[in-house]
Amino acid sequence: VISRLNEERISKIAELINAGTPLSDWPQSYFVIEDNIQRSDILLNDKIINGSAIDSLLKNDSDVMLSKIELSGLRGRGGAGFSTSTKWRFCRDTKADEHYVVCNADEGEPGTFKDRVLLNSYADDLFEGMTLCAGIIGAKKGYLYLRGEYFYLLEPLQQTLQKRRDANLLGSSISGQQGFDFDIDIHLGAGAYICGEESALIESLEGKRGIPRKRPPFPVTNGFRNQPTVVNNVETFIAAAKITVFGADWFRSVGTSESTGTKLLSISGDCVRPGIYEYPFGVSIRQVLEDCGAEDAQAAQVAGAAGSTIPPQEFDRKIAFEDVSTGGSFMVFNQQRDLLDMVQNFTHFFCHESCGFCTPCRVGGSLMKNLVDKVIVGHATRGDLIEMENIGRVMQQSSHCGLGVTAPKPVLDTLEKFPEIYTKRLANRGFEPAFDLDAALEESRQITGRDDAEAYIEYEPLLKDSSMQDSSPQQTEQDES
Secondary structure: OOOOHHHHHHHHHHHHHHEEEEEEEEHHHHHHHOOEEOOHHHHHHHHOOOOOHHHHHHHHOOOHHHHHHHHHEEEEOOOOOOHHHHHHHHHHHHHOOOOEEEEOOOOOOOOOHHHHHHHHHHHOHHHHHHHHHHHOOOOOEEEEEEEEHHHHHHHHHHHHHHHHHOOOOOOOOOHHHOOOEEEEEEOOOOOHHHHOOOOHHHHOOOOOOOOOOOOOOOOOOOOOOOEEEEEEHHHHHHHHHHHHOHHHHOOOOOOOOOEEOOOEEEEEEEOOOEEEEEOOOOOEEHHHHHOOOOOOOOEEOOOOOEEEEEEEOOOEEOOOOEEEEOOOOEEEEEOOOOOHHHHHHHHHHHOOOOHOOOOHHHHHHHHHHHHHHHHOOOOOOOHHHHHHHHHHHHHHHHOOHHHHHOOOOOHHHHHHHOOHHHHOOOOOOOOOOOHHHHHHHHHHHHHHHHHHHHOOOOOOOOHHHHHHOOHHHHHHHHHOO
């Protein structure tokens, strides 16, 4: 893994490759992976002692722990924002032979890298949170589903697990409590974006092809091996562990009423200070851009390829579940960027990452990719823009899982908020005839003496500018609601 890539470093790497320089002779600084935390708040700053969350659980019972988490308002940090206490309670109360805890560390959303930092520097807190969850729901086995590209983290994570076993914080009779048995295995993913979806992740964990399940039933009642299973994000487990130690008020001291606590953002793109930023929920996009040194931002892509494209007139919107929700990705695009390049990149990404199970995503994604490519080369018409909107809505309304639902978002968002990036590349007519039919009929008109309107053919655009704006996804949703 080579980090901190910029134009200068890429040029030097190219020179080393062309010269055939052995990797052992490359500068070792190229291979150092740093956390690059630019801004920290309560989650990263306030440390807990290993075993403190477990001790808190053993001194109380699962209802007390769940009440703490419920009072804190903790919601899943993966983007969906489901109540953590509700999920854990549903799982605990489902009668079954086994219960399982699964951590989703398959950080595959483009532009997201905050879980990598947590796995690198806060692994003990993560495993503490998973063990806490196990004690609450009655699980004896847990799994960390690790992104395949994070293979270099596997050995240090295994070492951390072994240290916790040696300290009696994992294994049999944890902290001397008879019957409190729990251990964690690490399962490596294989690079499939779709396995970030919790039911597809479970399918992969069971050794099957990563295809999202039909829901309901949900994993909390029928998850891994058809047993009740909690699946949470790395950040969520860490927050839960710290809440049981520091209390609900500590967590609620920052954020908004609906989005308590903080959120880690992975900031990248056209900014002076990229890296990890921890903000209280409710921070404005404008403030984030100022802090990371994005002085001429044309747009911010929040929540990755599946997220929202935010134009300058919306920079005062807030990072929060009730406004702009995100799993952590925050990409900046300056005025020199062609946003259509971004759209093309994302549509190709979604087309490649579709699991192929359902037709709307499999075929719709391919059609969308081809239409964007057509716009890029200047062969598209306004009719193609109508087709893109129609395909996007079909995908959103009928896809099997969230991938197909969100895949058209880059196109639909930019069609609404940045229509000029499309219209300036359109062909002049709705279609380009191979020859001028009107001119070919001129001789016939002269012979027949026809000069009325019906003797002429008119070419008109298939779509007026105003109609494209009137059929925006947001307005359609409002009409339907």
